Amino acid sequence: MASPSTRGAAIDLRSVAKHYGSFVALDNVSLHIEPGEFMTLLGPSGSGKTTTLNVIAGFTEVSSGSLDVGGKSVIGVPAHKRNIGVVFQHYALFPHMTVSRNVAYPLTLRGIANPDREARVRKALDMVKMEDFGHRFPSELSGGQQQRVALARAIVFDPPLLLMDEPLGALDKKLREWLQLEIKRIHRELGTTFVYVTHDQEEALVLSDRIAVFNQGRIEQIGTGRQLYDEPETLFVGKFVGDSTILRGAASTSGDETAIDIAGRKVATAKRLPDGAKPVMLLRPEKLSLARRGKAGQDRNTLPGRVGEAIYLGSGSKYEVVLADASKAIVRSTLDAETFAIGDEVDLIFAGSDVKLLADDEKADFTLT
């Protein structure tokens, strides 16, 4: 039944939809995951990322569409015959079994007898650094320890695919960061395909080869962390991944030049838009800088504002600048940059090439090409 594999399985979701009555949980989701890839499904709660995971695990049947795991369709195959490891947010360890018996359980189900079984349990517990806890019961372990045991139990039968549903969601920040590195290491050592669900974009950036951003039952964008951060295709992705400053204005195009009117200032951009379009401008905090009012060079885009919040971060400072139209810009500066205090009158400086022009999600009146 279970053929041990060191290689991960490829996953192919094509036009998968899931409806609960009139509620659309998944709307035409297509996603290809490479063998051995670490793919994160990122999105707010109710965006469809967990439903997608449940569909792959076999806990939820699709309403329509196709799903292949390792090149074979698994539509209609019950969860217990899919040979997929799952780690849950709530650990889901069996409270009446010791750690060893929990980890041995999937091996027992597969009829693997004792010398071999014991060795594999020990190896799995070694991998999550829980080898000294085999005789304990789950209720005697901390949350982080329980989750490591759950991880051992999910990998002990060498599944070609491991699914994780917000596995670190119930743990505190320090532990979470340490376990993220552990999960990355285990992924590297096993070569298994990992599909990881989280609503925490930082966690997604730390862990993933690629990230699929979910919103309202659809995938907004699939890409590496860098692609999502540098080249967001939608305003939702731009806002969800990383800090961003969002400015709204009206485009005025004359000849080849497009300028955008923001709070009374004309800002030049590299893109050409139809006259009168209302795009959204997205700027990352490190692409922005500040200068005292009137000290910025005339050759650059500037917007006047006032420092509303100044936060010292150790490695630099973070400012919130309130602009003339009451919109807020987030600026991150390095240690050696000039510092500003709350209330300082400043100019916000940015290069036209760093501006991402996006369609407004609510009222897109043009398409970007």
Added chain:
Amino acid sequence: MTARATDSRTAVPAVAADDRRRWFRGQAFWLVAPALLLLVICLGLPLAIVTLRSFSEPQWGWQNYAWFFGTPVNLTVLQRTFTISAWVTLVCLIAGYPYAYLMTAVGPKMRLILILCVLVPFWVSGVVRTLAWVILLQDSGVINSVIRAAGLGSVKLIRTQTGVVIGMAQVLLPFMILPLYSVMKTIDLRLMQAARSLGASPARAFAQVYLPLSLPGVYAGAIIVFILALGFYITPALLGGPRSTMLSTLIQNQVLSLLNWGRGGAMGVVLLIATFVLLALAAPLTRQPHKTGSGR
């Protein structure tokens, strides 16, 4: 929370609670005094007298116990009492387990209806319920009419052990369902999903995960039902016949018909000791070594 709170707002009620506890320790005894008095006068004293008379009538000695264990019919009835009680427990378990599970699976409104269905029999007198069973079970009763209409002949139910078991199981079912439900509602159903992801078929997930976690409820319910069944009187007396007599009927016969308090008392003491032995044997089973439900 420790009593040594740094914040005065929490420290004050903590002290007040401490005071109250001290007051309780001094005065609380009087709160249980009426109940204790009632227990001593209405249970302890009669029990002591019955036990005493089992040794003292008609003269001092073990003669009543020698008679009990020396008379084959008594031993047959004692054994039958345990057999019928075991059957009743089994029937209650088979009927109660899925019912209690259903109570954990449905929504709050449906659960209320299910709980009411369990409790309604409590509000009806045992005699009335048993007489209802007489109507249902008798040879010309509802059940036999249905069986006859289906062309399956007829079944002797009234004045048989089967009839007694059916009637007693119905009366005792709530005592099985309620402890089962109270344990089952603490079982995290997501564990079943985890078991499936690890390769367990639904049947194996049930047998290896759900069932073991529900066992404390099974033991608790089974012990309560079994012990209550051992001392049942009205239902077996009305539904049973001479071949389904239980020990309680023999005791009643000795004490009220033959006015032989010594022999009746000895039978009562035997039943009581048998019950205690059973409780002592079952006690370790009900202790739960590890809490159910996964960590949060």
